[in-house]
Amino acid sequence: MFAINGVEFSLVEIIVWLIVAAICGxxxxxxVGYSPxxxxxxxxxGLVGAFLGSWLARALGFPALLTFxxxxxxxxxxxxxxxxxxxVGIVALIRRPRRYRRRYS
Numbered sequence: 262m263f264a265i266n267g268v269e270f271s272l273v274e275i276i277v278w279l280i281v282a283a284i285c286g287x288x289x290x291x292x293v294g295y296s297p298x299x300x301x302x303x304x305x306x307g308l309v310g311a312f313l314g315s316w317l318a319r320a321l322g323f324p325a326l327l328t329f330x331x332x333x334x335x336x337x338x339x340x341x342x343x344x345x346x347x348x349v350g351i352v353a354l355i356r357r358p359r360r361y362r363r364r365y366s
Contacts, residue, residue: 274332281329282307285338289345295353306345311336314344 270278283300286307290296297306318325318340326339 268333270332270334274334277331278334278336279304281331281336281338282311282341285310285341286345288342289347289349292342292346293349293353295349295357297349297352297356306348307341310343310345310348311341312344313348314340314342317344317347 283304284307286303286305289306289310290303296302315337318337323340325335325337327337328335329338330336
């Protein structure tokens with residue numbers, strides 16, 4: 262058993278949440294068309310996207326859509342995917358190389 266912020270997780274719950282984060286991160290990457298890495302990057306993007314998307318939805322007053330509950334924790338999948346897509350879009354803007362065309366006179 263692991264405890265994070267007073268919520269206890271079993272090993273199976275942590276594995277399920279990492280799989281859900283990887284899937285949401287991969288969908289966010291596919292929507293933007295940019296992938297900064299592999300599986301671990303998708304998991305990280307999914308986790309950060311969950312926080313970003315849920316915070317943004319609550320701040321704008323949007324309802325919870327497609328809620329997935331496992332154990333004692335619920336996550337809104339639509340806002341997680343949107344948050345992951347926003348995060349990947351920001352990373353893509355920062356990391357993509359700028360292609361300047363040299364003009365000869």
